[in-house]
Amino acid sequence: MARIPFNVSAKTARLIGRENVSNLEGALIELIKNTYDADAKKCVVYYESSTDRLFIIDNGIGMNKDVIINNWMTIGNSTKKESVFTKSGRVNTGEKGIGRFALDRISEKCTMLTVSKDERFEWLVNWENFDSSEMITDTYAELNDISENIPEFLSDLGNEFLCDMLKSDFTGTGTCFVLENLRDQWNEVVIERVKSSLQKLLPPMENNVFELFFFLQGTKTKDARILPDLLNEYDYKLHFEVDDFGECTIQIHRNEFFFGAQFEKIMKKADFSDEDREYFNDKLIIKEGSIYDFLPGVEEKINIGPFSGDIYFYKLVLQSDNQEKYYYKNFVTKRTNFKELSGIKIYRDDFLVRPYGIYGTTGYDWLDLSTRKAESPAAVSHKSGSWRVQANQICGQIRISRLNDNLPDKSSREGIVETKEFKLFRELVVNFIEKLEEDRQYVIRKLDQLYKSTAKGEQALKIAKEELNKYKKEEGEKERNNKDNEADSEKKQSYENFHKAISYQEERIQDLQEEMGLLRTLATTGIVVNTYIHEIKALTTQLNVGVKEAYACLEEDNDIISAKEELKKLRVLKEKFNSWFKVTIDAVEMDKRKRKKENIGNIIQNSISKWKSVQNNKIDYVYVENEEIDIRCFPFDFETIISNLVTNSSTIFKNHKVEKPTIKIEIGRKDDKFYIKYSDNGPGLCEAFKREPQKILKHGVTDRRNANGEVVGTGMGLWIVDSIIQNYKGYIDLRKNIEKENGFFMDLFFEGREN
Template sequence: MRHNERDIQFNVDAYTAKLIGRENVSKLEGAVLEIVKNAYDADAKIFCMYYSQEQQCIYVLDNGSGMKESVLRGHWMTIGNSSKKKVFKTAGNRIQTGAKGIGRFALDRISDRCEMLTVSEDGGLEWIVNWEDFDELKKLSDVKAKLYDTDESLLSYAQISDWKNRAVASVIRELDWGDTGTVFRLYGLHDEWGGKTIDKLKNHLENLLPPDVVNDFDIYFFDDETEIQKAKIISANLDSFDYKIEFQVCNDELKIGITRNEFDFGDEEERILKEAEIPEEEWKYFHGVVKTLSFFFPEIGEKENVIGNYRGILYFNKITATSQDTAKFYYKDIKGRRNLTKEFGGIKLYRDHFRVRPYGEYGDNDFDWLELAARLRRSPAGLGHKTGNWRVAPEQMIGIVDISRENTNLDDAANRNGIQEGKGFDQLKRILLSVITEFERDRQYIGRKLAAYKKKQDELQNQLDRMREKAEERRKWEEEREKQQDGEMSAAPVVNPEEVEELVDSLTARQEEEVKELRDEAKMLQTLATTGIVTNMFMHEIRTLTNNIGQELDAAYEAIKYDRDLDAAFQNVRQAIGFKKHFASWFNVTIESIRKDKRKRRLYNISEMLEEFLENWRAILNRNGVKLTAFCEKDIIFKCFAFDIENIISNLISNSLASFDRESESVLGKKEIHLRIEKWEKGFILYYEDTGWGLSDKYKKRPDIIMEAFESDKSGSEREEDEDGTGMGMWIVKRTVVEYNGDIDLSENKILDNGFKIVIRLGGM
């Protein structure tokens, strides 16, 4: 039975409060950042931090708005209570950066004792605290700070007349300090403030503010030995780049501006660009004109903007370039270029003009927070590769992304080290990768054109060289004949030409054999990849068949052993055999595709070659409610690898099945696939279409993108095993078509509401 009711209050140990602060401000750089942020949030235009080695003291000054006693008591002295939580715009219209009410513990991170003068429009207050008091066994409410009224000025309290660095002190004294601000004197320093610490913090402050963004907030940081011209922190700036990529997210639209600064075609630019078949509308972009692109969110695979508006600017810089690549791609000379990544870092994140660490921090684990290295490993193709996707390396990208406290779903992590993981941060990364991908496409488009042009030039040069050799041989033969006619005998040849020819033939044959082996190996990998895609597509059905066979055999075993019922057992076995037969079609479109005889390139009658293959697919599709209509002209004779043609069809059918399997499939009506193959003067044309959902908005404007490696339009699929798709099927199709000197037309998909259409022309290899 209850009696004697009374209330008891919660309390916090003082040391626990101190630990909370240290957990959130664990590094010296972070502590300095918090102090600078507080000055910025107070509308300061000047921030000054001076380390006096002689006095072993840190002086911190700003000319912000200062704190009234009500703010100092209610917010500064109340842990976790910040005046910036609800009202986060200052009188000077700055968006304040802090909101957790624990940034003041940055002072504890730096020193044991803190003396502060803060001057507001109501007058001056001196506040003194000894952080060591938090280490004793006291309740938080028992820890006291001293507070005094004072009329002392900011510069007097900073003891500027006693500074050893008289040169910088005179500069600081002449600045417009105004009538309000805050000064800290920090004693009992926890770190060794020497040359390395000063240099590290200076570099940290140089990267604290993004370049060319904040023009009304000057930072001074110096010690006893700092020269005048080095006392003021100048934000890192970038004046050398190969590509500049500006972007802006506004509501549900992504706008991108791409500036090329990498290529130099010299006086023969017009001839080179024409012969390289670069369209004239692209020429202006080699001369500083910004190439603008615009996408609504569904066009880049995003349903909606969950963050809000933000912007950024990225730079691409090659670290090295071979002389061969410089000549092939007409690069500008980058000799002597510094490794800008070490100096500027990677892609950095700024919130309301202040750096959010550790993103883009060179040498830190989160330097490559967009995982560009992993993208590069998945697709290591060179710039001029015909089908592979060139990917930028993390060390080649520099830039800033400017977010705001007004952005939603991008809250600071609890330990003030980065952004909280979640849907906002995930979308931010996806949007940035979309921006980078558009830059990569632009650069690779130019790279492929120039690589093909160089190959054409080399072939022409080889022909000219052979013609010169023939002309030289003819000239020597004429001279030799004239000598013989004059009665002179020529000397015996040093080398037997037949032996040379035999040696050359041997080397050529060996090289051709090595190339053939590599090509065959690549084709085998493509076939195995297609087999994996098809198998993965029907994994659920395969598992069901396997389970059904097992259940029927178990039932037959029990009928014989326990019931002595042979008729029932026989029926179970027959049912198991029926399920087993379904596997035959699977083996024929998967395992059978790598049969040895299909790995031989020879002349095929395409209709005969595909007859059994299509029947096997038809059996599989029928069980899944899909109708396959196929027609092939009878007299198409084509030299190829059988599995190449099968791979194309299997990947197309797999994509159709994924489309049919999307939710609300009843809206589509019938599930049908239509395939037609007709003769072409160079080979044959394959017309393929289905009645599925068609391409998503992400690919409507530019359907060719689906043929890039790792691009997948299967995100709407409910199949657990294929939720995201592999993104390799259409890349395999494109790679195969290129090998057969063919082309792919996806243009009709731009205007289709539903369904998918593709036209593939295949010539000879």
């Protein structure tokens, strides 16, 4: 048996260089990362327009002959594989041994001078030779001994400020590249793009362990230093850390509000807590828990840490009426360049991972915040909707390390491999952001309620109604005493017009509320159909097959008896379809969209009967009526409540294969409110909701996932239930879920409608 070796085409160099690194900025970043790994304290990028040459210079440790031959000249062989850390203790940013081929993306020719502790070499290569040679072993670079140091080698540079810096800081070890026959035309647009990219390359740092400079021919040293663009003023700051064991810590800083001398008055009138007082005075809000507390529905063991990050929220527009209403701080400076600064960037060992958070790229909104906003467009003051931040309102950075091998880089250096861990990492960051959103909405809802209670419009409406009632009373007395005159007649006409205007507005509000109720019912119908779509499709398939079988019996065999048997089976399917129609379509019948006095017990028992039929009596229902409830209501409101709760329980029973699934519904009265107590014998809330069960009432919150671990639930069902109960001046109590180990419990308290 013959053994034959693999050969590598010379064009491989182009594949992993020019074609693997997609753009100029990406190539520069790869080479700058190499200077960092060489323990350089300073790195210079210099474009000389008079000669159309590009220089990359560092004062790192340089390379000796052995490293050049065995590592630099060997594809895929990197000294960084031997140790994760550099000699100075930095974490190496690279390890694949192909980053040097980024030189091919920048220019056709390259000259390198490298000065190590004991040796100095000049290395020259023409990347075009790789196109003309067949095998990579037929392609050569030149390696020459040299006596010059970096300042001497670059003595002809056209920037005197750079020459002075080289003489001061680059006389020892280091490496420089002279790149000629550049592949890009370095015009003003390209230069500005490169500078902008370099500004994002390094995260905001308090130390100066690595300094980056970008010189042009006339640039002074002080102007060449690349400094990250920092956001010094912000409305909210979110800091988070996730350790190796999946333990998470979140810190939220409220910086948006200023109450001044009215602080005590507002704290009291808006009913803020004692803790809130401290949070408004720069105390950090701290939340802790495991990854599973922040990823509802995830049960299998996962590891995506360690990483940390800082995210800033910043209002782009400050409206004067909102400033008065919500006591916003009026920052002295407004960010004119926030667009470029916005986006959440990822840094691995202090270097940018493209394209995440880079404005104008496909990776700018890598967290899909715009989609979240479109799905939940509620204003921050909305009483029940969930406010979502927009992608262009936040900026920040997430820091990960090469030591975190759960989130590996792509070989193309353009992003992180889209593994299951990365998807959960992305979801986790979004859920951290949600904590910021929740706190901001909590504050503004309270301030909005305070404003409405004291607003002139609300007071005027209250006074107007009081005056109208007073007038009606006076008119009644006059009619009894037969007193009337012309002036009273004009006054009477004015008050009647006034009464009509108020009545008209109240009718409009009532119509809108009725419309909202109908929309909630239609949404619930959609949820039910979506949840049971497989069962409905199965019925449709069976119906289709049955019709074909009956047709075949008649057409091909003239077998009337068999055809009748097939049609009898279809009658059973028809009854099943009717059951589905009763649960879904019947809910929006015209009669149920009228507010009238109804017996809630009858509505619930009718709903149970429909669901039993749909579920083929596979679920036991226990109904207890401690006291009859007769109130004015929309029947579809309470059918909607039952449908959403039963749909959730049915899904849980199915997913967890619950034996003898049971749903219990109890109704009655407690003090001044009626109640519906709903419970099931499923496994109960997941860990993420166990400590704070009220979360499940928020729009978009769900723990339903598919086999790939992706969120598939709508997160609308229980939010709809909560919205309905609020319309009946009620509330939902979920505290039993904290106390009970198994089962789901929801107590709904409500009043009857007045009109």
